[in-house]
Amino acid sequence: MGDVKRHLYIGGYGPGVVTSSGELARLAAPSFLARHPSLPMIYAVGELAQGWITAFSVREGRLAPWDERSSDGDSPCHLAVHPSGAFLAVANYGDGTAGLHRLDARGVFDGDPIVLRHQGSGPHPERQQGPHAHQAVFHDDLLHVSDLGTDQIRRYTLEGEALEPIALPPGTGPRHFAFAGPVLYVAGELDGTVTRLAPGDDGIRVRASTAVTENAPSHLELAGDLVYVANRGPDTISVLRADDLSQVAEVPSGGHWPRHFAIDGDRMYVANQYAGNVVEFALTDGVPEPTGEVIEVESASCVLPA
Template identity: 25%
Template sequence: MKNKTFLALLFLVTTNIFSQNTYVFLGSYNRDKTAEAIQVYLLDTLRGKLTKFTSVKNIVNPSYLTVSPNGKYVYACTDTKTPNAGSVSSFEFNTTAKTLTFLNSQRSGGENPVYVSVHKNGKWLANANYTEGSVSVYPLLENGKIDSIAQNFQYMDGSVNKERQTRSHVHSAVFSPKCDYFFLPDLGADKIRCYAFDENQKKPLVETQNPFTKTDLEAGPRHFTFHPNQKWGYCIEEMAGQISAYNYENGILNKIQRIATHPEKIKEGFESSDIHISPDGKFLYATNRGKENNIAIFSIDENGLLKSIGYQSTLGKHPRIFAIDESGKFLIASNVLTGNIIVFKRDFKTGLLKKVGKQIKMQNVSCVQIKQI
């Protein structure tokens, strides 16, 4: 009897594992409505090969994407870099029918939306608007559609750089690990803004006693990520080419380190972009655009401090966004100016990267997200 029970459980576990597939979602700066603005590929988790799965047209500039926790819906920043416009859009992803179907759009509450994120309960969507420096929060309906804006906050304060920091430029919108706080790196103001997030309220963003963490002047904080242990946070600073590491607890960030994403020979022209941590928490990766077009690789020690261990070319120009799959086996980089997507295999022991498979081409590819479904 025990053997039969064990075999039955083994069958259920293995069936669940092998019934899941890993999908790669690609967004783009695409003003041609007849072209495929969002593409979806299936990732071969043994060889790293990408196979076309589906796509969608008739969407302008879906520059940044995120996938719902259950994998059924895709949300995008749309009408990005479009004067007097800006929206967020929802799509239904059906793996059986192999379709990605437009559901609806809402105004983004500010020009040039650049980042969207979904609460872990799948009931809230938030987006950051770069040009006008604002954040918007929306309820999500059970059918995946985006409801009207619940809250919108606009910011006006800037910082010291007269060319790039005359006003706020919110560049990302990131939930804390428990989704009880919400962080907004503001490139224009040299701040990481923070709200408490009450998922049970109609207006979930709640002001706190610590509304922001001030970064170094002319840092230009861009993207932010948390360590899997939930104790540390890391912010990549676009203008300064640095990463600031923080101890994190209950919405409060305390800086413990600041380290360059570039080799010492690079003195100016920084365009640091994206930042992610491997699922095992041992390595941090960050992209550099402009002069280098590479991924900086860091080890993370037991105190959360970073140590530079190498650089990997992205084999293209302007790597805006990259992603690591949930197993930690692969890292996929998207290069905007050369319109190519490269799959790298991660070495679990060293953290180093090695190109695998053939590159995929997509004009003006701006974003990549990976989701196992």
């Protein structure tokens, strides 16, 4: 594996959460991880039909299970912690529910969750027969949840009150998204696009990849004035300018089916699910260049820098 410069936590569909130093915390299908903003705590979903959330304490880089509870939904695939550390949100893909869980001063679960149920469908005959919550993001003190099944970014107050959702074109299949102030960027898993929505304009919509093969974009992230998106199918990472979504570069992901990536300073780490690896890239003028460092992890689906 070589000398990995940063400590990483890696989730997937293998035996549990793996660290770049070789430690293993056993857990069933920990497909996504999130960190508490101020406490030594990491949270993982268990992407099962009867989903779970596990809270780990971190001690000298090692994970110790501290608390767990049901995700109150089918196949949780994403979670996020509010910047205050007071709430954890989870997105359950299978039945489209989302949940708001209060955290106490220790970072463990406190009281009953608020379960956010949703209905609706979209035009895709197989993937949009019902709601599919895919990502949870706290922004402007609201919870935003992408719903691949209904082509919406659902919005809720921290008390669970539903607000008017953000609608995307039918068949988009919104997966992961990010904000830059009031500007929203969305990866469309079903139509292979990236959409930029800003107040007062009609939006910009481009193909996420220039490849002619079928593309199911996965993770999207902003860094400075650039937007990065992982392309499953072409197996690439696209780099786009944030202001107009023009392409800066498109580079191989270093494996098959890049499900997630993380940017940490001048490094990018890409989790290639079907290749079973995490590949390190150096960001040179914003463009990922492979460093040669590769971590083998079964069914890697999420990478979280320490």
